[in-house]
Amino acid sequence: MNSLDQELSGRLETWRQQGLGRVLRRIDSPQGTSIEIGGRRLANFSSNDYLGLANHPSLKTAAAETIARYGAGSGAARLLSGSLAPHHQLEDSLAAFKGTPAALVFSSGYAAALGTIPALLGPDDVVVVDRLVHASLVDAARLSRARLRVFAHNDVADLGRILQWADRRPGRAVAGTANASAATATIRRPRVLVVTESVFSMDGDVAPLAEIAELKDRHGAWLMVDEAHATGLYGELRRGLVDASNLTGRVEIQLGTLGKALGASGGFLCGSRVLIDYLLNRARSFVFSTAPTPPAAAAAIAAIALIQGPEGLTRCDSLWKRVEQLQQQLGTRASPSPATRGGTLSAIVPIHIGPEAAAVAAAKELFDQGFFVPAIRYPTVARGQARLRVSLSAAHAPAEVERLGHALRGIL
Numbered sequence: 100m101n102s103l104d105q106e107l108s109g110r111l112e113t114w115r116q117q118g119l120g121r122v123l124r125r126i127d128s129p130q131g132t133s134i135e136i137g138g139r140r141l142a143n144f145s146s147n148d149y150l151g152l153a154n155h156p157s158l159k160t161a162a163a164e165t166i167a168r169y170g171a172g173s174g175a176a177r178l179l180s181g182s183l184a185p186h187h188q189l190e191d192s193l194a195a196f197k198g199t200p201a202a203l204v205f206s207s208g209y210a211a212a213l214g215t216i217p218a219l220l221g222p223d224d225v226v227v228v229d230r231l232v233h234a235s236l237v238d239a240a241r242l243s244r245a246r247l248r249v250f251a252h253n254d255v256a257d258l259g260r261i262l263q264w265a266d267r268r269p270g271r272a273v274a275g276t277a278n279a280s281a282a283t284a285t286i287r288r289p290r291v292l293v294v295t296e297s298v299f300s301m302d303g304d305v306a307p308l309a310e311i312a313e314l315k316d317r318h319g320a321w322l323m324v325d326e327a328h329a330t331g332l333y334g335e336l337r338r339g340l341v342d343a344s345n346l347t348g349r350v351e352i353q354l355g356t357l358g359k360a361l362g363a364s365g366g367f368l369c370g371s372r373v374l375i376d377y378l379l380n381r382a383r384s385f386v387f388s389t390a391p392t393p394p395a396a397a398a399a400i401a402a403i404a405l406i407q408g409p410e411g412l413t414r415c416d417s418l419w420k421r422v423e424q425l426q427q428q429l430g431t432r433a434s435p436s437p438a439t440r441g442g443t444l445s446a447i448v449p450i451h452i453g454p455e456a457a458a459v460a461a462a463k464e465l466f467d468q469g470f471f472v473p474a475i476r477y478p479t480v481a482r483g484q485a486r487l488r489v490s491l492s493a494a495h496a497p498a499e500v501e502r503l504g505h506a507l508r509g510i511l
């Protein structure tokens with residue numbers, strides 16, 4: 100072993116001893132509610148393919164036709180020569196779908212977050228994030244070098260205290276602008292960006308978006324909402340929770356992924372035309388990265404069309420029925436806290452276990468019984484807060500959910 104491998108095997112050993120080791124599980128079937136692992140069929144309750152679109156004929160046909168016409172790869176970053184027609188069509192349909200003036204597509208949701216926050220903020224600024232936001236947002240906030248403050252999960256009072264603190268921060272003198280003389284430096288206030296998710300990825304609860312929007316307006320801050328687990332699922336047009344809460348005009352920045360309910364892959368940002376024009380110039384993960392593949396863009400366009408139509412409505416209805424069914428069986432309900440809009444359902448049903456080893460053992464027990472339910476551990480969630488994360492899909496049959504509920508009750 101060379102010295103690098105020697106060092107890493109030691110680190111891996113420590114990591115595994117803490118019950119945190121991971122391995123990849125090879126799946127020999129398409130994504131769906133029934134998957135094949137090692138020659139066995141398992142009921143899949145681990146996917147973010149909430150509407151069952153990843154293997155849908157409409158998306159597959161759109162992707163295949165686009166490969167035939169535009170090829171498999173994009174060839175370059177968008178600003179070089181990779182800005183193919185399917186990307187433009189996708190951005191038009193995303194903007195229309197989300198009800199915003201413009202949209203920009205990235206290779207992933209992670210890349211969208213990582214490009215956006217550092218393009219907007221610098222070391223003189225403040226970024227305030229909910230304690231439970233996704234790793235991509237934390238990494239993006241750190242990369243921006245803005246002062247990072249964390250508010251207690253869904254705690255509007257705590258956010259208010261931090262925004263008051265930010266208001267009291269001194270501005271910084273910056274050199275005079277073009278029409279001011281060099282001697283008259285102006286004071287620039289720190290910019291403040293509040294970042295939250297609308298539906299939280301590992302808890303499945305919902306942010307008090309209206310109250311957060313109220314607060315950030317009062318303090319003149321900007322708001323970025325990650326709709327990764329909400330796009331396609333909420334509101335009359337399935338646009339997401341920002342729209343369902345009537346906040347589209349007040350949330351400056353909406354982040355999303357094409358890889359969850361939309362069944363494809365890639366990420367996107369929605370907002371004003373100026374925001375998008377700025378980001379396509381300054382977001383480094385956009386500028387310096389090859390464009391998403393044409394078939395991925397085409398699949399996402401097909402998904403958006405489908406979600407907005409009657410099939411989208413039917414699929415959402417089935418999803419919420421399955422969620423209610425499982426919660427009834429488990430005797431749990433969507434979080435009743437008033438901060439979470441009186442128990443809005445989400446497709447994510449966490450089953451809290453605590454110790455890492457116990458969560459892994461529970462997942463293994465379920466696996467042996469034919470259910471694929473992941474044990475979620477540190478660093479995805481805090482240490483000692485390991486859980487099973489059941490994610491439901493519109494494509495699950497009631498009988499499958501029934502069997503899972505039964506198995507979970509047996510284990511818990």
Ligand SMILES: *Cc1c(COP(=O)(O)O)cnc(C)c1O
Nearest residue numbers: 207208209233300327356358365
């Ligand atoms: C999955 C996820 C992302 C990242 O999106 P990808 O397209 O998978 O990179 C960002 N934010 C949240 C909350 C997510 O769950």
